[in-house]
Amino acid sequence: MIEIVDVLVVDDERINIRLIEGILKDQDINLVSASSGFEALKYLPDHDFAFALLDVMMPGMDGFELAERLRQSETSRDIPIIFITAISKEQKHVFRGYELGAVDYLFKPVEPEVLRGKANIFAELHRHKRSLVETTKRLEVTVKELEESKAALLESEQRYRMVADYNYDWESWIDPDGKLLYISPACERISGYDRASFFDDSELMQRIVHRDDLSRWMLFMTDDTVGDDESLDFRINDVNAKVKWLSLVKHSIYADDGKPLGIRFSMRDITSRKRMEGLLKHSALHDTLTGLPNRVLFLDRLSRAAGRSSLSGELFAVLFINLDRFQAVNDNYGHTVGDKLMVHIGVKLQQIVRSIDTVARFGGDEFGILIEEISRKTEIRALVKKIHESFKESVVVDGIIFTISACIGYEIASDSNIESEEIVHNAQVAMKKAKASGKNRIVPYTKSMREGIINILAVENDLKRGLEAREFEAYYQPIVNLADGSLYGFETLARWRHPERGMVSPGEFIPVAEETGLIVKLGSQILEKACVVMNRWRNKYPIARELTMAVNISAKQFDESSLASNVESILRESGLPPECLKLEITETVVMLDALKSVNQLKLLKNLGILLSIDDFGTGYSSMSYLQKFPTDQLKIDLSFVQRMESSPENIEIIRAIVNMAHSLRLRVVAEGIETERQRDLLYSLQCDYGQGYLYSRPLPEDKAEKFVRDSE
Known part of the structure; x- marks a missing residue:
């Protein structure tokens, strides 16, 4: 039967304690919880704790002060301490924790698999230590045998710190000369290469780093100015050539006398997080329905096109397209059919323009097109006409035949000093002029259309009056x-x-x-x-x-x-x-x-x-x-x-x-x-x-x- 061991958990937030209790409920562990450092000290005389989980930020007595109090007591100075902290706010305190004797850190939100792994290891080591202590008490041996028993206990204590490196993250330790001293088994799960491969081949790690990240990785590894609270996100190619994202943090290790013992590296697999951020980034720059660039990405490309135009002297143009009576499609056939038709139109527009041009959806029934690297205005006008005539072709969606027309406003530009928003606005003004003239029209922007600005001024004056009148x-x-x-x-x-x-x-x-x-x-x-x-x-x-x-x-x-x-x-x-x-x-x-x-x-x-x-x-x-x-x-x-x-x-x-x-x-x-x-x-x-x-x-x-x- 496995011996139940006591574990001390200290956190001022009860919900965090319940979370840890839930994770460790089937681990042959008796959790003794305290909501403050003062309460925790009261439990020391009655318990032989296998290890302690301490929250760093607590009112009254924080985790660091509690750790110092534990080290001052004869009965508790050898309890292994694992600090629990939020990496985004307390990473700078990590080195202080190690100075106080911490064996490791857990970062919030706590990963159940990591916590259970550490808990089982420290619990087993504590049982082993107890066994050695009890054996020493029972045996009546010579002074030599007692010294050997003390040495075994000391070895057991040293193993605690080595076990701290045996966790869910990929840990490694190199000496001051760059020689690899230790690498954790997690390297096999993350990279696919066994530990022996890294000892046998000192350049293996450098070879599996993604080539686009290699220079940044090498600078991070060799730059002495990189602090212990800094991190690097980079990619590797695992044994199956699959790309994975890792987050790397390094910690300088020193002896009690200040002598450098080397550097410890911690690497966490963040592939899933990067995939999620990539999904959010794509959605931020693309229309969710059609997958086309949205207004933000369109304006960015327009700004770049204007810069290139100033160097080459070539023309560029912006088209603002509004579909005629598209709301009637949604009203009569539903949004599902309307969405499919919108996707079809987006695909068709992409097929008409060149690969260097950009088709974007601004929302609703409006599209924008950026035409680049054109030498003559007649070429732009011809392409605008081609796009306009493409709408005459019937489209079949779910067995329903649609003939959609559109109004197009556009501006041809060569002045890189004009703001991107202003070019789009001018094309939109031209589109509204086309819309006001009826359906299925093309209208180029002219300076006379600035009359719309006068309307804005009128609204502005009315707004001022309305604000004064509340x-x-x-x-x-x-x-x-x-x-x-x-x-x-x-x-x-x-x-x-x-x-x-x-x-x-x-x-x-x-x-x-x-x-x-x-x-x-x-x-x-x-x-x-x-x-x-x-x-x-x-x-x-x-x-x-x-x-x-x-x-x-x-x-x-x-x-x-x-x-x-x-x-x-x-x-x-x-x-x-x-x-x-x-x-x-x-x-x-x-x-x-x-x-x-x-x-x-x-x-x-x-x-x-x-x-x-x-x-x-x-x-x-x-x-x-x-x-x-x-x-x-x-x-x-x-x-x-x-x-x-x-x-x-x-x-x-x-x-x-x-x-x-x-x-x-x-x-x-x-x-x-x-x-x-x-x-x-x-x-x-x-x-x-x-x-x-x-x-x-x-x-x-x-x-x-x-x-x-x-x-x-």
Whole structure:
């Protein structure tokens, strides 16, 4: 019968202790848990612990101080210590842990397989140590035999530290001269090569590193300025030529007298994580339905084309294509047929243009085409005509014959100084001119079309007047818990009740407000209204005290240095507790300048409010940046939700987003839920909350208050 051994677990968060208990419940181990260092010290006299799992960051007495106290006691100084920490925030403390006698580190989120492996090894070594101690006590031997027994005990102690290298990650140790001293068995699982191969062939590791990463890897390995808290992500080719991603961290090892003993390398297989990030990156630059480049990638390629044009003197052109009456297809035949037709059109456009040209989908029924390296305008006009005439060909989808026409606006450019957005805008203005003239038209951009700018100025002046008159209202769309349908909170949306025109579409005034900077004042007014209303509801309805009010922050608002102080002032004047307010910033905005965004988000977080990354999946946030952002929630962009029922790929994208968010302890909200099927799919993917027309459209204040009242 296997002897049960005691293991000490210290963590101030009970949920972490329960997690470890669940992982080790069948391991012949008795877990003794403590929620603080002071409580842990009380258990020492009554237990012979095989090892201790200590959380680093704890109030009162942190993990490092507890480790020092354990080392000071005669009965506990030999207990092996494994620190549990979050690598993104506490890596700099790793070396300090080893100085205090730690045998290893576990990084959050704890991987069950790794923890069980370490626990079994240390438990078995403890049983072996106990056996040696008991044997020593029983035997009446000579002084020589007692000395041999002490040596065996010492050897057992030394084995603890060697076992620390025998874990789930690929560990290796080289001496100061570069000679390989140790390599863990994990190298066989990850690379496919056995340990002997690395000892027999000193250049094997260098040969299996991916050639595109070799120079970076060699610099990292040989650069003495690379600190112990730095890491390198690189690729290898395993024994079967399969590419794998590894994350490498190195630690310098020194003797007690300061003499260098070599360097220890830890390599973790991050292939799955890289695959997930690649999927998110692709979705951020490509249309989820057609797979074509989206507007972001199109603008990037356009900018590069303009640069090449300035050197070569050749022309380039942008086409803006809008399909005529495409909404009728969706209305009469459903979105599934409409989506298939849209994919077919995208493929056809790609077949017409050259390989150096770019076809993109801007969303809805709009496409963009970038034509490059053209010497004469007549060639561009001929290609535009060819594209336009291609729409005359009938298309068969699910046995239905469609004849689709389109309006095309385009601009021919050779000036590299013009902004990419302006070129696209000009082509769009020309397309709208074609649309206004009827269906199936081609219109080139002309300077006379700048009259549209005058309209923008008119809207801007009207906006200024409306802001002064406080004509803008806050509407509230409910957000519900997908598990039980209970009310979780609201998202606040701006609406304009014009004294002459009635309700003005946000699509008309929001772009102008953003372009002119008036969005800052508009956003501030909406934030004030939302905070005042939410606090009033809290005072009237008990259920409202558990709700959150989400308010969108625009790019220009987020760029304001005074944003945090303005939010603090609004909270103070409205009386709303900070934890009831949630600010939503789009992923694209926070990634424009990620380092600056971290500082701005920290200032906002210090107010005690909640933060959410909105429209997640439409930009590209790496795992490392998401860990640095002090956010509480991700909101999945509605484009992914709306394609769930017809696209398995969108389901996998949402699954990846939810899993990644939960691994970072973030909640997930899905927007744009319109059907019960979408709701059920999101719930099955463990999405936390949702909003959309299935539950409610955005509501004026009185109807939103009724929604709160009816939810009690």
